[in-house]
Every structure is written in structure tokens, then in C-alpha cells.
Amino acid sequence: MDPLRLTDLHGSLADPVLAAMEFLNEVAHRYPEAVSFAPGRPYEEFFDVEDLHRYLRTFHRHLVEDQGMDAAGARRTLFQYGRTKGIIHDLIARNLAEDEAVHVDPESIVVTVGAQEAMLLVLRALRADPHDVLLAVSPVYVGITGAARLVEMPVLPVRDGPAGVDLDDLTAAARRARAAGLRPRALYVVPDFANPSGATLDRRLRSELLRVAADEDLLILEDNPYRLFGSTDDRPPTLKALGGDRVVSLGSYAKTGFPGARIGYAVADQPVDVGDGRTIPLADQLSRLKSMITVNTPPIAQAVIGGLLLEHGHSLVKANTREIEVYRRNREQVLDGLAARLPDAHRLGVRWNSPAGGFFIVVTVPFPVDDALLERSAREHRVLWTPMHHFYGDGTAMPHLRLSVSLLTPDEIDLGLDRLAEFITDHARQAGT
Numbered sequence: 205m206d207p208l209r210l211t212d213l214h215g216s217l218a219d220p221v222l223a224a225m226e227f228l229n230e231v232a233h234r235y236p237e238a239v240s241f242a243p244g245r246p247y248e249e250f251f252d253v254e255d256l257h258r259y260l261r262t263f264h265r266h267l268v269e270d271q272g273m274d275a276a277g278a279r280r281t282l283f284q285y286g287r288t289k290g291i292i293h294d295l296i297a298r299n300l301a302e303d304e305a306v307h308v309d310p311e312s313i314v315v316t317v318g319a320q321e322a323m324l325l326v327l328r329a330l331r332a333d334p335h336d337v338l339l340a341v342s343p344v345y346v347g348i349t350g351a352a353r354l355v356e357m358p359v360l361p362v363r364d365g366p367a368g369v370d371l372d373d374l375t376a377a378a379r380r381a382r383a384a385g386l387r388p389r390a391l392y393v394v395p396d397f398a399n400p401s402g403a404t405l406d407r408r409l410r411s412e413l414l415r416v417a418a419d420e421d422l423l424i425l426e427d428n429p430y431r432l433f434g435s436t437d438d439r440p441p442t443l444k445a446l447g448g449d450r451v452v453s454l455g456s457y458a459k460t461g462f463p464g465a466r467i468g469y470a471v472a473d474q475p476v477d478v479g480d481g482r483t484i485p486l487a488d489q490l491s492r493l494k495s496m497i498t499v500n501t502p503p504i505a506q507a508v509i510g511g512l513l514l515e516h517g518h519s520l521v522k523a524n525t526r527e528i529e530v531y532r533r534n535r536e537q538v539l540d541g542l543a544a545r546l547p548d549a550h551r552l553g554v555r556w557n558s559p560a561g562g563f564f565i566v567v568t569v570p571f572p573v574d575d576a577l578l579e580r581s582a583r584e585h586r587v588l589w590t591p592m593h594h595f596y597g598d599g600t601a602m603p604h605l606r607l608s609v610s611l612l613t614p615d616e617i618d619l620g621l622d623r624l625a626e627f628i629t630d631h632a633r634q635a636g637t
Contacts, residue, residue: 216353235582239620241607259511290315292510298518312473319456319468331357343595368403390423397430397562434561545625552632571635572601587623
């Protein structure tokens with residue numbers, strides 16, 4: 205058989221957005237001795253295999269004692285194919301009520317294989333024909349742009365602005381799209397400590413964003429995996445809490461539980477008119493799509509996350525008290541460490557932002573940053589980071605790099621910052637000559 209040609213396969217396979225994660229993982233594999241500020245992974249020092257067994261037993265006990273299942277029913281729930289919408293939807297609803305004062309019908313929740321599947325399902329449902337487009341605050345998480353590529357839904361950028369989103373540009377982008385014969389369906393936004401920018405929308409801007417979305421008839425896709433990890437315990441209300449069925453929530457337990465479970469969810473309580481005067485929640489339609497993609501989300505993985513929620517009174521805030529403190533500590537250590545190691549940053553043309561929470565810090569440098577420079581940094585300076593061009597999607601080198609503060613220990617941070625400062629100083633001086 206002759207080789208298949210890339211040009212005969214789906215166009216997304218040649219897209220740099222889909223290649224981004226593969227490239228970053230490949231570089232990390234080739235330079236294992238490099239300290240890596242690249243991955244947005246949660247802290248690992250508290251992982252304990254015994255917790256998995258205990259959470260599973262806790263959930264099994266919940267099935268028998270709280271749900272009234274007999275031994276055969278509980279066993280079947282864990283071992284067999286499960287309902288497509290999931291088996292912990294009621295616990296997720298209680299979690300949202302406990303931590304966020306968001307009260308939704310559990311039947312409006314679809315439990316997914318990570319938030320990535322939730323994104324794919326929602327975009328697949330919204331993309332009805334080639335005129336449908338998604339708006340996204342730029343720079344943007346590559347997962348949403350990758351999912352949009354797979355369903356052939358163009359993504360139109362909206363400027364982020366100093367407050368996190370430029371509402372005038374949002375209005376202009378929506379109206380330009382309509383003038384071009386397109387139909388903007390939704391806006392994707394991470395309102396708290398966004399990946400990669402670290403930006404957070406204040407309370408006033410959240411209300412204004414919802415007003416603009418209503419004026420322009422846009423759904424808002426709210427993705428908020430870093431929300432709990434702020435510098436203080438004060439959290440503005442989620443867009444879902446403020447906007448009701450104007451907002452689809454895309455949830456994940458990768459950061460607040462652990463990524464290995466691969467559990468996410470979509471809260472999609474938007475009514476869908478199916479004719480004959482009947483409406484059903486959008487979640488029911490997402491479930492139909494899911495049944496043809498992953499059939500159901502693995503019950504064992506759901507059970508482990510369900511056990512975690514049960515053990516902490518359905519509160520992820522309580523479940524993450526240690527992690528919250530670690531991320532606060534790491535973020536401050538990186539910010540203080542940059543200032544200490546780069547005292548002449550202004551003269552060199554180097555600066556960085558100071559997010560109020562989350563995993564990420566963006567460093568601006570006086571030289572273009574691309575994948576080739578990342579590999580050179582790994583090889584010569586033994587430190588890794590993420591080029592910001594991956595979050596804009598066109599592959600053009602930019603003078604920005606992203607640091608993730610979440611995974612490393614204090615000693616690793618100090619070592620990594622020593623190497624990073626050397627790398628930045630060397631290249632900044634070369635750029636100035």
C-alpha cells in the first residue's frame with residue numbers, strides 16, 4: 205500500500221495548534237535534566253495511592269447507604285457501562301452549590317472525559333453549518349482552539365485588554381462576523397487567572413460582559429479550572445452564578461482533584477426547542493453526541509472523584525487547602541525570585557505580570573521567542589518554559605514566554621530561576637548589541 209498523504213487527511217492534522225502539546229512534551233522528554241516551568245500540571249507531592257482506594261470505597265458506601273442500592277446494583281454501577289450523562293452528576297451539582305452558590309438541576313450536567321471532551325461536545329452541538337464561528341479572548345488555551353479545529357468551527361480572536369477582555373472589541377468582532385455573513389455562536393473565556401495570561405475579570409466587568417453577550421445574542425463558555433487558587437480567599441461570583449442559562453460551564457477536576465481521573469463536566473441548562481411546544485436541556489443533546497464519541501465516562505474514575513467530594517462535604521475548597529497554600533507560595537517565590545535575579549530587568553527590556561492567582565506568569569523579553577529558542581534554552585541552559593505564540597495559533601514568534609508555577613518544589617524553583625535568569629540575561633544582552 206502506498207503511504208497515505210497528509211493532504212488527504214483532515215486539515216486539522218497539519219495545524220500548528222494541534223502540534224503544540226506534542227512538541228512541548230517531546231522537548232521535555234529529550235531534556236529530562238531541564239527544570240520545567242512549562243506544564244500546567246498540579247502539584248504532585250500530596251498524591252497518595254491509598255487515597256484512590258479510600259475514595260472508591262467511600263463512593264461504593266454512598267451507593268449502598270445513601271442511594272439504597274443492593275450489592276449487585278452497586279457492583280454493576282462500578283463495573284458496567286454507565287449512563288451517558290454520568291453517575292456523579294448529583295455530587296457535582298452539590299459541589300457547585302457548596303463552593304459557588306450555583307444551583308442547577310443535576311440532569312443539566314454531563315460528566316465528560318476531562319474538560320476537553322466537554323469543549324468538543326459543546327462546539328459540535330453549536331456548529332450547525334459553515335457560517336458558525338466561535339469568539340475567544342486572545343491569547344487563548346490551545347485546547348479550545350484545537351477542539352474548534354476538529355469540528356471545523358473558525359475561532360475569531362477578541363482582544364484581552366488590561367482588564368481581561370475588551371468589551372468594545374467583543375462587540376465589534378461579533379458585528380464584523382455578522383456583516384461577513386457569519387453567525388457568532390459563543391464566546392470562550394477563562395474569567396479567573398486565565399491560561400496563559402493570568403488575567404482575572406473583576407466583578408463589574410463580569411456583569412458588563414453578560415450584558416454585551418445578551419445584546420449580541422452570544423452564549424458564554426466559561427472555563428474556570430484555576431478559580432480556587434487565588435492569593436486570597438475572596439472570589440468574585442462565577443459568570444454562571446451571574447448569568448444563568450446565558451452561560452455554559454466547562455468544568456474540570458484535573459487541577460482540583462487529579463488529572464489521572466480524566467473527569468470533567470459541562471453544565472448546559474439552556475432550553476432547546478425540539479418542536480411541539482417542548483423544550484429539553486442542552487445537556488440532553490450533548491449526551492446524545494457523547495454516546496457516539498466515548499459512550500460514557502469511566503465509572504471507576506467518576507467514583508474516585510465522587511469519593512473525594514463526599515469526603516470533603518462536596519467542597520473542593522476544603523479538599524484543596526494544602527494545594528491552595530502551595531500555589532500561593534510558589535507564585536510568590538517565582539515573582540520574588542525574578543525580581544531578585546533580574547534587578548536590571550527594566551534596562552534589559554524585561555518585565556513580567558503579577559497575577560493574583562492561578563498557575564501562570566507571563567514574561568516579556570526584548571527578543572523573539574519561538575520553539576527553536578525553547579529547545580536552545582533546554583539544551584544550553586537546562587530550563588524549559590512555554591513560548592506564548594502557541595496561544596495565538598499562527599506560529600509567529602512573539603517576545604513573550606509563559607512560566608507555570610504549579611508543579612515544582614521550592615528547591616526546583618530556585619534552581620530553575622537561576623537558569624532562567626541566565627538565559628534571559630544572555631539573550632537580552634545579545635538583542636541589545
